[in-house]
Amino acid sequence: MSDVPLLAVEGVNAFYGTAQALDDVSFEILGGSTAMVGRNGMGKTTLCNAIVGVPPARVSGSIRYNGTELVGRPSYKVAKLGIGYVPQGRRLFPSLSVDEHLRMIAGRGGGSKRWTVAKIYELFPRLAERRRNGGAQLSGGEQQMLAIGRALLTNPSLLIMDEPSEGLAPAIIEHLVETFRRLEQEGLAILLIEQNLGMATAIAERQLVMVAGSIAAETTAAELSTDMELQRRYLGVEPLAERT
Amino acid sequence: ATARSSASTIKIAVLSDCQGAFGSFDNQDMAGVVTAMAQFAGAKAKNPNKPRDGWTGGSINGHPLKLVGVGCSNDRADTAIKETKRLMEQLGADILIGPLSGDESIAVANYAKQHPNKTFVDGSAGAQDTTLKVRAPNFFRFNGDGAMWNAGLGDLAHNKLGWKTAAVIADDYSFAWTSAAGFIAEFCAVGGNVTKRVFPPLNTTDYSSYAQQMPTNVDGTFVAVGGAGLIPFLKAYEQAHGPIDGKKFIGNLFWGTPGQFEQLSTRVAGAYVGGAGTAGDLATKAAKAYNAQVGKVFKTIPPYGAAAPQAASTFTYGFYVNTWGLLAGLKANGGNIAGGQKSLQAAIKKVRLATPYGPLYLDKNNQAVINVFYQQLYEKGGKLAVKTVGEIPGVTQTFGGTFSSSTPAPGRTNPKCVKRSLPWIGKTIHPPVTG
Amino acid sequence: MAVDRPPAISNRARSLALRRRVLLVIGWTLLAILVIVPLLWVLFLAPTTGKWATAFGSAVHDPKDFLITVLNGVTAAALYFVVASGFTLIFGLMRVVNMAHGALFLFGGYVALKLQRGMVGEGGSFGLTSAQVNLTHWIIPAIVGTVVVAAMGLAMQQVFLRWNQGQELRQALITIAISIILADQMLAHFGGVAEDIAWPRNIDTFVNLRVQGILYTETRLVILGIALAIGILLWLWLKRTRTGMVIRAGVDDRAMVSALGINIQLTFAIAFAVGSALAGLGGVIGGSFASLAPGLDANWLLYSLVVVIIGGMGSLGGAAIGSLLLGLTSNFSAAYLPSTYTYYSIIFTFMLVAIILAVRPLGLFGRPA
């Protein structure tokens, strides 16, 4: 790769009204997978929304994707640059059926046509069985699958996922981990927000820790899963030994 | 000279409509008022192309006549009350001229009752209750009511057109009931029989079911559907029963008012129509002079163009004759509005006018007794035209006792079909007309 | 583990079951009163004389007038559908309560009216009969009226509404304000007298239906045809292209649609323009069917609301059913209520809406998520 990073976040601040949710966040992604962990309410979702351009926070600073400035750009243009988004809480469209969710996006725009509706159904056979269900008539896990499938169909080169494992059964998570590893090898860059440390460390070697709106530490998967002190400091986990 | 300059100003307000169905006649209303002011009080129009701007100058016996405001209603009683309050109480008018339409005038007359120290003359409103039932001593009306305006038509239908039976269709509200009552009362009085009365609700869009049920086995049909409903009704009638035979139709003023009848197109040529106490094509000297007078004071009356042809509009004439009646009263008492305007009100009561459309005086309810005209529609160069064909002298509000303060107001079933004698039957004259 | 024994049926459950049964009985009785009794009345019972006399008597007594009333109802429904379909599109799909729909209707009508009179050249202030008007004199004004209103709707959406997407009340108020201004300006420019657009002579004729010797007016059948065409085209557009999906998704979650790379504002703009165009076209047809006058904007807005409410938002099929119910109710109540009560016919229409909404809060075809 050249010297231009894939994603460069520089001095980003975000506010909800007067409340500051992001405080001077800076980091870069050159490629591959990066995971970000942090306790509830630390600003992870706010950061994802800021990158993709989703309201309502007020964002300042600079976010560049392949050198293109994203801050202030409408989100549909951001998406067209090749950024796929799996938002927290799925945000499906209750008015559309599963099939419509996928057909609405399939075949739009340029880029690689790696993903098709059929391939998504192959990845999540469950969705094929429920293709006529409305977005709100799916079980929690099925919704999550659809949200992931929807994002893949935009054929992104950078995929941002905000807690994609939420509500998914362990076997599905396992399946996804394999899939994302494969996709990474095929050149997809991933920014993964996760509470499930198992999944986070299985997918990404590089781990960022967010505390109170800033990146507090950068570490590795191995370190994070073994260093109890680190976990306690940043994730509020009591080491098992200290419990009674 | 000193007495003159110290003479108190008489503050006058006008209540007209500039919203709603009659909203576009705002300037005609004011044209009537200003023309009378110019003719009888030496005033001048402020703007010869915009009557609404009012007048300058003008006085009676040294008392300047000042226009303090023009109210803007929308043919609803509520708005009329609100505007009347604004004009009388905020702008402090002594005298109100107006309003334009029926229910508004009932409300204003009721207001007048509460304010005996001010004087009110009607504009062009033709509700019967205003003078027959409310009977405010300080509210005067120099124009006719909806029933009076249709005098002569029953006589015409029965005795000249030979109708024995007739059907009636009218909007389902008080003015249309009153209008139909004028026809029914007279048609029945001379021996005709009304076999069916249909009252479609206001705001009906699709008249097809009503048109469908209009009987074809009667000698003729009287139509008092107005506003946005008349054209759809006629179209629906054609679609239900084929082309309209003008000789079998009589309409009320909605059919004959200049500015409105043109829209009906030649489909209704041949039909007789009731007027509103006016006859624009009258060839008498007085009528011509009136047209000329309006044309002298105003060049145009927007939005309908040249002024003189609009002189005979119900609205122009109504506001004109009422203003004239007021000025005649003021002249008679020397412009004295002191003492709760009692002397002015007494003077107005005694006013007699030789109007362009015949002589006029007030009855005991302050309601004018007038001459009424009816017209016929005909085709002229592919367009619809109207000519006056009959004049009925001395029409009174009571229709020979059919209506009084104690009889039920015109309604869906009133008046009943009763034979009786009316003073003006057989007295119809055929006045000379131009064109 | 305890043996299965029948659980105690509580008083609560029992009284609930009773209540349910009572409600069921009430529901059916109401249904009978509302549907079956009128049906029997119209078909067999309505008398021609006496206190309860109706205009035509029952359908059995006078099949011809009955059939004509049915036709009148259906063709009136077609007109309501044309006007309401644009409202459905905007209100149902985009959730914009476009209170200016009626004003747009009226404006489209006036544009076409002035153009027609200009083209025929008989002077603007005189009404035309169909004999003076040929097909071109109607079609060109209709197209111009439609296009002008589409542009106007688009401008309204771009300037005022797109910033407030999703704030339904605010949008409704913006359109109310616009309709107040539009109505006042139209009164100033087009006057207060009712005027109408003339049908072209080619279609202002009668068609022999060869049933009961009915000669039926062709213009009404043409309206029916236009309504069907519009219905089918809209259906194809929304079902067969992605636009429909994008609009619906955009209403659910605009930001998310955008985050998927779709320019939702463009789609909204197109939909709004089409919806407005239908208002304009409705105005032309409505102005030919009935008349154009100040105040009619409110009437047609109400009709559109009623149609969409009865049918259920966002459902074209529902709008069609809603129009039919409205058209039939208004025509039948005018013809088959006892003659001394026909003036209540208009109340009936709105009662219908209230009852339907009370029973089905989302309209006949509205479905919750």
Next chain:
Amino acid sequence: MTRITPDRVVGIGALVLAVIAPFIVSSYWVGALLTQMLFLGIVAASLIFLSAYGGMISLAQVAVYGIAGFVVGNATTNGNTKGLNLGWNPWWGVIAGIAIAVGVGLLFGALASRSVGIYFLMITLTYSVIANLTFGQVTDVSGFGGISGIPAPGAIGRVEAHQNRLYYVALVAAFLVYLLLRYVARTPFGLTLQGVRDDPIRMASLGYNVNLHRTIAFGFASFVASIGGVLFVWWNGHIDPASIDLGATIDVLVIAVIGGLYRLEGAWVGALFFVIVNNYSQQISFIGPRFHTLIGAIFLLIVLVSPGGLVGLWERALELASGTHKEPSDRTPIEVGPVESHV
């Protein structure tokens, strides 16, 4: 105990001004404008209450107000050409008017209680149309021309002669309504209503009877609106179907929104603004009869610049002054559940 905030200062100031108004402004202002402002504000407040706390934007408030007015008219007039002419004592008329209006309100509410969002708006709009048409067509109780000569109770006397009396009565009524609504919002009833607004399904699973709650809230708002209706007919002496037509319905909605749909004070602020604009706009000579265009433009402007209405503007000004900036909150009160389309 009570802090001095700009809101309080302005509020108390406004109240003091209202109390001494008859001594400082013309009797026309008091009798026509301010009295009208007070009762329109009461009706708008009932709408704001329903919308802000119950999430129900009701267009039936004017219908309910009209029902109270027509009942008072029919019950208390005598010797008129229209109406029932029962000739009761005005106070009995008030009781009957409010009772019947609340009864009808409860019925309306029960029928509408299962509808939410835009559907609620629409079903209440049809109520208002039905009320308007019913009074227009049923000539026994009114008919198109309406009922005139409605008397106020003896204590108030002839309104024309003693404009201040009705003004003070309306002022006291408005003040009490304001206190009542504010108070109720913080009681269990009010809080429950807000829960129903935010998530009816959750409320049901917590043990609440959602529909009953909506119905009772609607009845309560009808009570408030009917007070406005009684004051209206005393003030106007006349009521007809046009007093409660679509235009009147929209007027009250406009008042509520211009004032600010999220705060009760907005009702009277909006009403005052509305009344003044209505009264004075046509006196601007170059506008003349086109004053509706002006009114429309003013409404448009306010809705565009401030989602919170005039009260919202005030709040924003305060924030600017105190240096704390908050994004304008757009809690849109209508939230429609997504609807499946199956065209």
Next chain:
Amino acid sequence: MTDVSKAEIAEPILRLRGIGRRFGGLHAVRDVDLDVAHGERRAILGPNGAGKTTLFNVISGDVGPSSGTIDFLGEDVSVLPPRARAKLGMGRTYQKSRSFLGMTVEDNLYLAVLGTRSGHFRPISLRKRDGEMRDRARELADAVGLGGRFGELVGSLSHGEQRQLEVGMARASNPHLMMLDEPASGLSRGERVALTELLLSLDPAITLILIEHDMDVALRVADRVTMMHDGRVIVEGTPDEIRANQTVHDLYLGRGNHSDV
């Protein structure tokens, strides 16, 4: 203890017989028999779309069953509306948070406390009663870790914080039966540990049914586990039996276990 209450204890608190629920042609839940004893901690596991949430909805009354009966505390509640079941002592959370976004954390919890008590329509506040309920709300907020955000609008809480509030609201009415639908989802590791502690420390008289995909939480808390698949109950047993069961691994847990570290 009276005979009646003894009998009650012998009886299961919740008994389902033949419960089925169809959505169109889809049998989301079919023929489920389930007995839950007083004071039991039951976990319900199953792949996505197995019908777990639907089963909850049927028990709580949010959707009606297509077939079968539900007895709660010895009473047939199949036809009762959700509010009546809540009053009998059911409390639940939702998989997707359902809290009152326009109100503060305090008012949310206050409403949850008030729900099963009388006085919903009371238009006056009684200082003593309301004070007591507000104290209870405060306690609950502290218990789920939201003490610091007591006065804030729920709409401005993060996703995970709203999940915490869910649990607080389910506890508010002191229900006999508490049903939690994936309470740990969206919680960070720290909060999960806290949640587990909280559940373990619940009054043993409270019966708990738990849907959870996080085995660390589910298997630690539960003393009995039911596994659903395609709408049916296919395995039931203790956590250890479940861990050892091959079907459970095939259908649900997968080969390795990535559920967490």
